Amino acid sequence: MNYTSIFEKIFKELEKTPATGKVADYIPELAKVDPEKFGVHLTTIDDQHASFGDSNEKFSIQSIAKVLSLTLAYKWEDEKLWHRVGVEPSGTPFNSLLQLEHEKGIPRNPMINSGALVVCDILTSHMENPKEEFLHFVRKVSGNASLQYSSTIAESEKTMSYINTALINLMKYFNNINNDIDEVMDFYFNLCSIEMTCKELAHTFLYLANYGVNPYSKERIITASKTKRINAIMQLCGFYDQAGDFSFKIGLPGKSGVGGGIVAVHPGKYALSVWSPRLNTNGNSNLGMKFLERFTTETEYSIF
Numbered sequence: 001m002n003y004t005s006i007f008e009k010i011f012k013e014l015e016k017t018p019a020t021g022k023v024a025d026y027i028p029e030l031a032k033v034d035p036e037k038f039g040v041h042l043t044t045i046d047d048q049h050a051s052f053g054d055s056n057e058k059f060s061i062q063s064i065a066k067v068l069s070l071t072l073a074y075k076w077e078d079e080k081l082w083h084r085v086g087v088e089p090s091g092t093p094f095n096s097l098l099q100l101e102h103e104k105g106i107p108r109n110p111m112i113n114s115g116a117l118v119v120c121d122i123l124t125s126h127m128e129n130p131k132e133e134f135l136h137f138v139r140k141v142s143g144n145a146s147l148q149y150s151s152t153i154a155e156s157e158k159t160m161s162y163i164n165t166a167l168i169n170l171m172k173y174f175n176n177i178n179n180d181i182d183e184v185m186d187f188y189f190n191l192c193s194i195e196m197t198c199k200e201l202a203h204t205f206l207y208l209a210n211y212g213v214n215p216y217s218k219e220r221i222i223t224a225s226k227t228k229r230i231n232a233i234m235q236l237c238g239f240y241d242q243a244g245d246f247s248f249k250i251g252l253p254g255k256s257g258v259g260g261g262i263v264a265v266h267p268g269k270y271a272l273s274v275w276s277p278r279l280n281t282n283g284n285s286n287l288g289m290k291f292l293e294r295f296t297t298e299t300e301y302s303i304f
């Protein structure tokens with residue numbers, strides 16, 4: 001299949017419809033991103049590659065990084081992890097406080113902010129230098145030693161961290177945060193600030209398409225059983241209160257970030273990433289969702 005010409009065809013069709021949505025502006029640095037950017041990259045587990053548009057330009061992966069922190073925490077904590085964070089879809093926005101009080105500080109899942117903050121707390125307890133050691137892990141997973149945090153984006157998010165501060169304080173009250181709040185938040189904002197191109201993002205997520213093993217380095221990142229479960233969590237929770245819509249239209253496990261990136265995984269086949277910064281009201285890339293819907297429809301490549 002010639003993926004590049006399929007990308008081109010879908011993009012040309014979608015280009016005719018008016019661009020809707022707006023870039024995330026609650027993080028001042030993200031508000032500066034050019035809304036017209038568009039990139040896509042597909043990597044198969046048997047080494048085929050296809051790109052289109054701005055696929056070699058770095059962007060902030062934001063909440064997509066929550067899958068990587070979950071991977072490391074699950075590796076270390078095994079099933080104990082689920083005492084502190086659930087595996088149910090929340091049906092609420094990514095930064096919602098509502099359920100958290102009702103459910104006594106146990107977040108519904110690790111893909112929403114509260115859940116990711118608990119995962120960061122767990123990782124902080126395991127590591128001497130969480131930021132450094134986590135970056136080392138991401139570099140290993142991706143096979144890319146040059147990946148970096150963006151201190152500009154992390155610092156920018158800190159200036160507007162009121163809701164995340166409320167979430168973590170509520171969880172501290174319910175004894176679900178063990179470390180210093182500022183330390184955990186600093187780690188979380190850095191994690192979200194990691195920058196990747198579409199190509200790097202698809203490569204990084206290939207272990208989830210290949211039963212836990214990076215197909216290029218042959219390194220096992222996590223067990224096949226845990227890979228199944230991480231993919232299940234992405235399927236049910238990766239798009240917050242739009243997770244059902246993503247499943248329904250795209251039919252793949254995936255994860256979005258407010259930087260406008262989306263990565264989707266087809267177990268046994270490929271990882272596919274798309275970047276378009278205009279977001280819908282659920283905080284997911286508008287054009288990115290449409291593009292992926294067209295791609296899995298056209299190719300008939302979905303898990304269902």
Ligand SMILES: NC(=O)CC[C@H](N)C(=O)O
Pocket residue numbers: 061062063064094095113157164192256257258259283
């Ligand atoms: N959905 C997202 O990408 C949100 C991540 C962002 N860093 C936040 O905490 O709000």
